[in-house]
Structures are given as structure tokens and as C-alpha cells.
Amino acid sequence: MRAQVKLSLLDTLGVAIAGRQSRAAQIICDFADANHAGALPMLFDGRRASPAGFALAAGITIDSLDAHDGFNPSKGHIAAPMMPVALAAAYQQGSTGDALLQALILGYEFGARAAIAQHSTAPDYHTSGSWGAVAGARVAARLAGLSPTQTRHAVGIAEYYGPRSQMMRLIDHPSMLKDGAGWGAMAGASAVGLAQAGFTGAPALIVEQVPEAWADLGERWYALEQYYKPYPVCRWAQAPIEGVLAHRHAHDLTSDQVERIEVTTFHESIRLAMREPQATDEAQYSTSFPCAVALVRGDVTPADIADDALFDPEILRLSRSLVMRESDHADAAFPLRRYAKVDLVLKDGRRLEGDYVEPRWDHTAPPTPAELREKFHQYAVPVVGAPRAAAIEAAVDGLENSGLAVFFDLITAPI
Structure with a gap:
């Protein structure tokens, strides 16, 4: 203790x-x-x-x-x-x-x-x-x-x-x-x-x-x-971030290859709806923006959600286009578990499907x-x-x- x-x-x-x-x-x-x-x-x-x-x-x-x-x-x-x-x-x-x-x-x-x-x-x-x-x-x-x-x-x-x-x-x-x-x-x-x-x-x-x-x-x-x-944003956005990073690492992706991000998760995460945050407080209570940051930069740090970083054109493109869907499976598990599934639609027409993931650094892991x-x-x-x-x-x-x-x-x- x-x-x-x-x-x-x-x-x-x-x-x-x-x-x-x-x-x-x-x-x-x-x-x-x-x-x-x-x-x-x-x-x-x-x-x-x-x-x-x-x-x-x-x-x-x-x-x-x-x-x-x-x-x-x-x-x-x-x-x-x-x-x-x-x-x-x-x-x-x-x-x-x-x-x-x-x-x-x-x-x-x-x-x-x-x-x-x-x-x-x-x-x-x-x-x-x-x-x-x-x-x-x-x-x-x-x-x-x-x-x-x-x-x-x-x-x-x-x-x-x-x-x-x-x-x-x-x-x-x-x-x-x-x-x-x-x-x-x-x-x-x-x-x-x-x-x-x-x-x-x-x-x-x-x-x-x-x-x-x-x-x-x-x-x-x-x-x-x-x-x-591991990231300075609401916990409800952290499983989607992990899903994005899993695709980025598994397929060696760069953001310019991706048309849009699709997130399936629980209701409360979907309510974090700030696609174009104007201040760090709004960026911290967003699901779409930190997911876009993760895809573009491979991480989400305090510097990524403040000041001029909020207006990065490539991050805003992905944040604006992100699609969110509610999941009965994720809703049923909340709040003890926070599940999200991330799919990526690439510009060449391919679709990369993900599995349900949870945030890192829970007490169970x-x-x-x-x-x-x-x-x-x-x-x-x-x-x-x-x-x-x-x-x-x-x-x-x-x-x-x-x-x-x-x-x-x-x-x-x-x-």
C-alpha cells in the first residue's frame, strides 16, 4: 500500500x-x-x-x-x-x-x-x-x-x-x-x-x-x-486511442493513407464530441481529436492538446471525419470496463477492422x-x-x- x-x-x-x-x-x-x-x-x-x-x-x-x-x-x-x-x-x-x-x-x-x-x-x-x-x-x-x-x-x-x-x-x-x-x-x-x-x-x-x-x-x-x-485526456477516450495506435503499428500506417477513423464504443465516450477544440480543456474532453492526434503523431502528449497543436490541419481533417457508433456490448460493460473497437477506412479503398480493446494501465494490467x-x-x-x-x-x-x-x-x- x-x-x-x-x-x-x-x-x-x-x-x-x-x-x-x-x-x-x-x-x-x-x-x-x-x-x-x-x-x-x-x-x-x-x-x-x-x-x-x-x-x-x-x-x-x-x-x-x-x-x-x-x-x-x-x-x-x-x-x-x-x-x-x-x-x-x-x-x-x-x-x-x-x-x-x-x-x-x-x-x-x-x-x-x-x-x-x-x-x-x-x-x-x-x-x-x-x-x-x-x-x-x-x-x-x-x-x-x-x-x-x-x-x-x-x-x-x-x-x-x-x-x-x-x-x-x-x-x-x-x-x-x-x-x-x-x-x-x-x-x-x-x-x-x-x-x-x-x-x-x-x-x-x-x-x-x-x-x-x-x-x-x-x-x-x-x-x-x-x-x-498514459495520455492526458478523459479516460473514456483512451480505448479508442489504443485502437488507433494498434492499427498504426500493425500496418505501419501514416495518416495520409487514412480516409477516416470509425469508432464503436460506449455512450459516454460518444458524448465527448469536440471535433474542433479551441482550447486544451475542450481537447481533453474529446474522443475524435486525440484519436486523430494518435494517428498523426503516434502518441498523445500534453503538448499535442494545447496551443498551436489544436489547429494542425491533418489532425483536424481526421477529427472532423471520424465516425462514432454506440455499442450495446460496450454500454453493458461500462463503467467497470471501457471498451472500444476502431476500424480504419483507407484512401485506397481498403478497410482495416479492429477488435475491442480497453485502455492501458487499468488496475487489472x-x-x-x-x-x-x-x-x-x-x-x-x-x-x-x-x-x-x-x-x-x-x-x-x-x-x-x-x-x-x-x-x-x-x-x-x-x-
Whole structure:
């Protein structure tokens, strides 16, 4: 558990480093600096904010690049709203590295069950920030040493004030709102401060009234059942990307040989309908655009879904012409499995048919530690340089045996 959660922390920090360059991260860090005065230096920014402001800025910074880990049963992400609250609380309390690591383990276990409980009882599909606020509050309550009564109030406050934002509305209209991680993190951090001051908020219904979601606590370890992302786009688009790349490699194709891409997949993936994204947030919530990127460039990296890369004529040609079909087979398997089948129609009239594939790096076929470390360096080194990236990796690896001063200096110094 400790080894896996350290890899998850490293992966999330790599995403935050790359995400800090986004326009969304720039705006939210400026906003937190102006409106949330406090003593905590913000993630990869250095300016100081309150715990709630730190959590808000860090959550949106991480969520601004859709490359962080996720949890299939909840159709969402535990780390993005939970880790910012844990980091803020650990800094504020002067915690040890071991205490932070234990709290992150708790955060995955609590967050997974809170997500399952909410999704089993709420009719709408809410963003990760909704139940993520509850997970963040629970983690911060542990680090702050709240009593059981105070903790009960903290998670109740977080559940009540957490953002019950509608995920599919964002899928249809992509923007900087993303998966609600920042607002959920802010709600979780605020809830702990309020509970410490005597503000009441119990009970949290998804914690206290859905016992079946909590029955295996301490027996089943959901931190070992997270997926990781090889590409910085919505998980729902990643099986189609794999299908495109399988054809490209098997037939040694170049994009100019292809007339169009045809994707057969589940309903939610089809809803990612941004064929001509005008900003990176739209490109991250598209199926057609990253599939076209994969065919043209053989990969999908953060640079491929930002800035001038959004207007590459060959990528836009393939994105505009991509055909999507819904599959009963893929619909039935979702959300635990995300299937897609990709066929290519070539300009010479041939048709290349594919098999159903799944995204890479699911927990059933996880990445190796070396692959996750390589991803961290691919995201971090272009932004902070190799020496600082290596120092962050070493600090994460040594969390159990250290204080957090050096670690926090590394992750809060401005880029």
C-alpha cells in the first residue's frame, strides 16, 4: 500500500507540474492569492494562501490536465480533490512524512467508498469534487487530530457543502470547470476548519446511511484498484486511442493513407464530441481529436492538446471525419470496463477492422513502477528541469523517514 500510494502521489505531482502551465491554473492561483490570504505556499507557485485557498488552487491545477489517476466504479478521480486537502493539512500541522503517507492511504480507501456510496444512492452523475470533498475532510481531520465528534461534523459539513455538480453537463460543454476537484478540495479543507471552530454538520449520509459500501473497510484495498493514464485526456477516450495506435503499428500506417477513423464504443465516450477544440480543456474532453492526434503523431502528449497543436490541419481533417457508433456490448460493460473497437477506412479503398480493446494501465494490467516514474519525468522535466524532478522523486520515495520541510520546499517553489 505504501509503495503504491507513493507512486500515486508522484504521478499526481507530475500532472500538477505540467498542469501549472495551463491558463486555468494561472487564473486560479492568481484568484487564491487575491482572495484567500494565508500562510501556506501554493503548489508550484510559492505565493501564500489559506488552507482552503491552497486546496482550491491545487485541485484545479491538478485537474487542469486530465492525466491523473482514477477509479472505474465511481467514473471519477480520488486523488485530484483529496490530495490537495491532505497536503494543505500536513503543511499546516507540521506533520511527518509518515503521517502524510498514512493519510493518503486513508484518503484512497475513504474516497473510494464515499464515491461508491454516493453513486449508488444519488440519481445524478456528480463530479468527483462532490464525494471528494468528504474524502478530503476525513484526511485533513486525521492530520489535524480532530476528535471523533469533530471529525463526524467535518465530514457532514463537507458532504453538505460539497459541489454536487453535474458531470455530463461538463462533458457536453467542456470548460475549466472540469471534474469539480478544486471546489471539492476547498469544501473539504473548509469543513475541517469549521468543525475545529465548533461548527456542526453531522451526519454525512453517504458515510452513515450506506453501510454496504463500508463493510469491507480494512479488507479490500481500493488504493490498489486505481487506473493510471498514459495520455492526458478523459479516460473514456483512451480505448479508442489504443485502437488507433494498434492499427498504426500493425500496418505501419501514416495518416495520409487514412480516409477516416470509425469508432464503436460506449455512450459516454460518444458524448465527448469536440471535433474542433479551441482550447486544451475542450481537447481533453474529446474522443475524435486525440484519436486523430494518435494517428498523426503516434502518441498523445500534453503538448499535442494545447496551443498551436489544436489547429494542425491533418489532425483536424481526421477529427472532423471520424465516425462514432454506440455499442450495446460496450454500454453493458461500462463503467467497470471501457471498451472500444476502431476500424480504419483507407484512401485506397481498403478497410482495416479492429477488435475491442480497453485502455492501458487499468488496475487489472497496471503500469510498472518504472513506467509511472518515466511518465512523471516526461511531464516534470520540461517544466522544472531534471535536477528538481529527481529531487521530488527522491523526497516522495523517502516520505516515511523524513519530515516534510524539504518535500514542501520542492513542491511549492514557483515554476
